[in-house]
Amino acid sequence: MTRHMIFPALMAALLVPVKAHAATVKVELARFHILAPPAPSLAGSSIMVEPADPAAVSSLQFGALAAAANAELARAGFKLMAAGQPADHVARISLTGTSEVVRKRSPISIGVGGSTGGWNGGVGGGVSFPIGGGTRMVTAAQLTMQIRRVRDNSVLWEGRASAIAPGPDALSAAPVLLQALLKGFPGGNGQSETVKVKTTP
Numbered sequence: 001m002t003r004h005m006i007f008p009a010l011m012a013a014l015l016v017p018v019k020a021h022a023a024t025v026k027v028e029l030a031r032f033h034i035l036a037p038p039a040p041s042l043a044g045s046s047i048m049v050e051p052a053d054p055a056a057v058s059s060l061q062f063g064a065l066a067a068a069a070n071a072e073l074a075r076a077g078f079k080l081m082a083a084g085q086p087a088d089h090v091a092r093i094s095l096t097g098t099s100e101v102v103r104k105r106s107p108i109s110i111g112v113g114g115s116t117g118g119w120n121g122g123v124g125g126g127v128s129f130p131i132g133g134g135t136r137m138v139t140a141a142q143l144t145m146q147i148r149r150v151r152d153n154s155v156l157w158e159g160r161a162s163a164i165a166p167g168p169d170a171l172s173a174a175p176v177l178l179q180a181l182l183k184g185f186p187g188g189n190g191q192s193e194t195v196k197v198k199t200t201p
Contacts, residue, residue: 023199025165025173027180028192033157035186042147042156042186043077048087052094052144057083061095065174069093069145072178076185089156090148095177097141097170103134140164141173145181157186166199175200 035042049066056062070080073091081087142162148155161181165173176197183195 023166025163025176025197025199026194027161027163027177027197028194029159029161029180029187030192031157031159031181031187031189033186033189035157036189041077042089044079045088046081046086047073047078047089047091047147048081048083048085049073049091049093052092052146061171064171065093065095068174068178071175072182076182087150090150091145092148093143093145095141095143095170095174097139097173099137099139099168099170101135101137103136136166137168138164139167139170139173141170141177143170143174143177143181159187163197 049069051057051059051062051065069091074080078089140162141164142160144158144160146155146158159181161177163173163177163180165176167173176199180195180197
């Protein structure tokens with residue numbers, strides 16, 4: 001291969017996109033509700049997503065979080081309503097988290113009080129990456145959701161999901177937390193459990 005051929009070949013190799021890998025995330029759940037049989041199912045009823053903090057309703061972060069929540073609520077059987085439209089129920093959500101760069105091993109498992117140093121605030125779980133070295137940004141995130149009936153403002157269901165997931169911020173972890181939290185809705189009442197969710201590459 002001549003020098004004139006080597007340079008284009010090298011550039012082509014550098015421009016090949018790096019294949020993303022899925023990661024397995026442990027999500028810790030706690031759910032409470034009054035929806036056990038013979039209580040009527042909420043499937044098919046309408047719902048609207050709101051932030052737990054009303055001041056956040058116009059933020060770009062809440063818009064992205066609401067879109068992720070709507071996708072999982074629809075999968076759980078709810079009929080989605082836009083802001084300003086009448087709904088049977090309202091889902092109030094909040095999301096918090098802190099991020100840190102960690103060394104990537106195979107597998108890596110990060111828990112409360114582990115290699116993440118300052119993450120001792122009750123966020124548990126862990127994350128396993130495929131084989132590979134280097135470092136990775138991960139986020140310890142917690143999401144809470146409360147579903148209220150609009151006509152009398154009574155709380156029907158509430159849950160909390162926490163995990164350490166790959167990503168630069170809490171919003172990047174939200175789809176994993178929501179998927180786990182609403183899986184098998186309404187889930188067990190007053191039970192804490194750990195579920196594994198695989199991230200999308």
